[in-house]
Amino acid sequence: MTTMTVAEAIGSALREAMQADDRVIVLGEDVEVGGVFRVTQGLLDEFGPQRVFDTPLAESGFVGAGIGAALGGLRPVVEIQFVDFILPAVNQLISEAAKMCWRSAGAWPVPLVVRAPYGGGVHGGLSHSQSLEALFAHVPGLKVVMPATPADAKALLLAAIADPDPVIFLEHKRTYRFIRDEVPDDLPPARIGEATLRRDGDDVAIISYGLMLHESLAAAEQLAEDGIDCRVLDLRTVAPLDREAILDAARGTGKVVIVHEDHLTGGIGGEVAALIAEGAFAHLDGPIVRVAGPDVPAMGYHHALEEAFMPNAARIAAAARELAAY
Amino acid sequence: MTTMTVAEAIGSALREAMQADDRVIVLGEDVEVGGVFRVTQGLLDEFGPQRVFDTPLAESGFVGAGIGAALGGLRPVVEIQFVDFILPAVNQLISEAAKMCWRSAGAWPVPLVVRAPYGGGVHGGLSHSQSLEALFAHVPGLKVVMPATPADAKALLLAAIADPDPVIFLEHKRTYRFIRDEVPDDLPPARIGEATLRRDGDDVAIISYGLMLHESLAAAEQLAEDGIDCRVLDLRTVAPLDREAILDAARGTGKVVIVHEDHLTGGIGGEVAALIAEGAFAHLDGPIVRVAGPDVPAMGYHHALEEAFMPNAARIAAAARELAAY
Amino acid sequence: MELWHLMLLARKVGERWFTLNRQGRAPFVISGQGHEATQVGTAAALTPGKDWVMPYYRDIGVVLTMGMTVDDLMLDVFAKATNPNSAGRQMPAHWSSKELRIPSQSSVVGTQVPIAAGLAWAAKLRGEDSVAAVYIGEGGTSQGDFHEGLNFAAVQRLPLIVVVENNGYAITEAQEKEMVIRDVADRAAGYGVNGVVVDGNDLLLVYRTMQQAVQEARMGGGPTLIEAKTYRTTPHSSDDDDRRYRTREELELWIQRDPIDRFRRNLLDDGILSDEHADQLSTEADEEVRAAEARAAAAPDPDPATLLDHLFGGAP
């Protein structure tokens, strides 16, 4: 058992994967010296410049090269410096990585991992704060993983690297150093697509992922003091969604609050709400409520604008309290 | 009153907009000779090579140039040959066009229209059949319009060109020649963001847009014979959604089927269902049902694979019939 | 000789595809008539199953030379379940073959270049002396991915060969609408890469140029860009009408420069081929194509029940 931050857990997963399988390589901007968040620090020294290297400032180019390397028998882990800068590579990811296996009737799966820090609360302004999971979760052929804890970050990154298909692996910047927890030395393998219950309760289900899981747990704590028992589900993977776990949470409580940092419209919450409204309608005792960022391009840089954007425990608790009283 | 196809209606809107305002220009691949679907035919002759011109094969480049031209005082209408090829330009659209007005606190709105044919049923295979509206509808700062009829196509394109903000204008390829209808000579102006009721009924609401509106109407016709009265709502704009019209349709029937050609997960249907599950929960008499393409990258090229993908009147009617009996 | 035969086959397949489209038996076709010397000449310098190839939609000649069969091509145009490229999921001419190291190709112009760089890089890292060859039209070089992919390969000194089939048009757009320069090969210098222009209708010249580029790449010399000047003697695809944007005189001029006739004359002059033999080969090629067509027409169509299969790869 070791205590780690999320950033350390990810570094440790990279190191172990590279030790176990020499097809695993790491590339991206500034990764040789460790990247902006120091996540890849030490890898160059340990594995050498053939397996850890800096790319030109051209996301479409190096994501495309990652796809090619994956087709050519390697297991590339591409780092995007901030998820906001994945947008130039969207064509490679949607037109090529996501479709290659299906369109070749299974001949050419693409075992590629694209890691990217996302989310706000770090004075990132518009282009260093976005949550872009919904864009990729909508794309058949991509898997999208968003861990909330160090243990999940490590186990799920190992699973993503072992996976035969393209995985977008999103790491919340605030969790990098802010979330520190124990990671077992013999970490059990994780399965992509599996949600987990972080807290049990019968009154309201709070469904969340990433940094917002921690706000949801804090809200549940507050509500417990008022006698409202919340069940908190951590999705962990937003594509594919764990439909059964979501429906179970809805059926077991009849009342659901879905929480994400990404803005409301078209976010993961819409899909989760739709699954419930179709699959667990008979069990619902109240409207399906979403707590999410407002529909603006991103949070502002000034801390007042950032705070005005971010959902937090207080907002979640207020929504759940109102729903519990419905 | 003139009878037109959707393709003709769009051509006619372009011509009128260019006649009325010499800031309106048209650019894209092969637009000088009329484009792949002959929509821009005749414009070069009438307005000259300064206002109608071919671009290099580089979507990010010419969408970016369109953004610049819009900032510089023009009203560019950019044609993407097939919406599938908008993906290289996603960064320009999301990072720049969508965010420019907000991030400059209103100083720099971007009056850009990007037209693109979408959808299947024309033997287009993976890269000439996709529906990508959900990708853009999720982006604050973009408006996404998807007309179903010639009159709407014309009125809404005129509205899009007059709009101060970036509008993604999606034209279903099957409607280009397949849907022919009357267009009043003194067409009343359309408002972006306004849905319209195409048929009234109390039993089930069918909410749709684009080509699928026509399948939905056909399904409603079939169901009427069985005594099931459907209300059919044409969204027309998928961003911003007409929340009130959607909630009204749900409240008035208690039962909702949402239909789109785009695949199910993360599609517009999820957001519509979520709006209803939160805003009209008390009026619901049954689960919210979605009829959509399956979660694969696109329809196949072979007609058997294409048919297996496309939602149609029969599938919609079956879903609505089952829901009516709930 | 063999190369001439491959050019001939490629031509016949392309022609037949267009006929099938006109007959209503294939909803869409796109092919490479006129490009045969460029396609066969470059591909002949590669080693099938060892080198990576990313051919674009015109490259019937490339895939035939690499080892696809006429049967494969006829199965492809009918979108049959047994066609090796996509089992009927993609349009015809979107190549794929695991054995031939041809990763599945999309319609999207440009993405291929970075992917090919990645293939070259995997080969290099794994210590194989394979090269990667990627094919693209001159119009396609306007895409950002061309720039990013070639630069990536240059920085890493990867064994990549970019073959630009310059036929002077991107659908209706003449080259002047795509770029100011006359030679796409001039772009190579901006990456520190060697750029070569060849007459794309001169089979042997193309072959020798490619051979040298392949050799250099195998020896660690890094990427080469080869621009082959050629012409498509058909419309862009079955959906295009090329009278909208180019003159019949121009077309006629290029038909005079037909690469197959030209090499046939060479072979005749060198006494390697006789007129009779050539005609016989041509008739045989026709027969081969028609026989393959008959077999392909009888092959099974895709089963709609399989639509959801293969979204993801097998178990990890």
Add this chain to the structure above:
Amino acid sequence: MELWHLMLLARKVGERWFTLNRQGRAPFVISGQGHEATQVGTAAALTPGKDWVMPYYRDIGVVLTMGMTVDDLMLDVFAKATNPNSAGRQMPAHWSSKELRIPSQSSVVGTQVPIAAGLAWAAKLRGEDSVAAVYIGEGGTSQGDFHEGLNFAAVQRLPLIVVVENNGYAITEAQEKEMVIRDVADRAAGYGVNGVVVDGNDLLLVYRTMQQAVQEARMGGGPTLIEAKTYRTTPHSSDDDDRRYRTREELELWIQRDPIDRFRRNLLDDGILSDEHADQLSTEADEEVRAAEARAAAAPDPDPATLLDHLFGGAP
């Protein structure tokens, strides 16, 4: 003289920004110390309010020369509601000014080049004889948008000037990791565009080079790419530690070539400036920056209630 003063002001603002960051009064800063001659020299050849400018995040010297005030810059670093760039929505140094024809800049590297081409094209179509100038680092030229934007401008012969501020690094990556070539200007030929290399620390040379490019562009001569070789004498931003990737000797070498000292020596040699006057100007500049800082610190912060405003433009 005026230009020297602008360089000095740009330097003082950048230095003060870094100090404010260290003092915990600005969460993030990025600036252009070392780039002043390139920035001021190029901008001085443009006409404020007439020419379009797309400066990048280092370009304090450009925006000062175009007409932003020191007050604007200090409001920007504090993300105040009244800062002209974004009212506190964007990070500092993401420029915007309607009057100065500086469209709002994003953090995303590369997108600026096609947008600038579009601005140039609007100017051309509207019959204005404005030019558009876009600024980018050498690392940024790896992006596909650089390629697509410059090619677009070349084909349309647009009045566009691309200024590449080559400081030899893209954050931690030395130029060799970005490209094989030594001169980014070599890329221009691939578009049929004139490419010029200048010593970016030589104010007058930069100015004259830019002036000529602007003149040609105004006369319909099309785009020019100017590569100015310079160096940033600070870390990439307040989040960077440049000791991770470059030596102190290299830094020292470039500090010797400081563009402000160099031009000061020229002015001294030419008798235009005296040491006393120079020192006095420097002190005055310090005072100006500190006074602006004090005013800015007292300005109102953004009101969180305004977060939803301006998602869309005004009524059609």
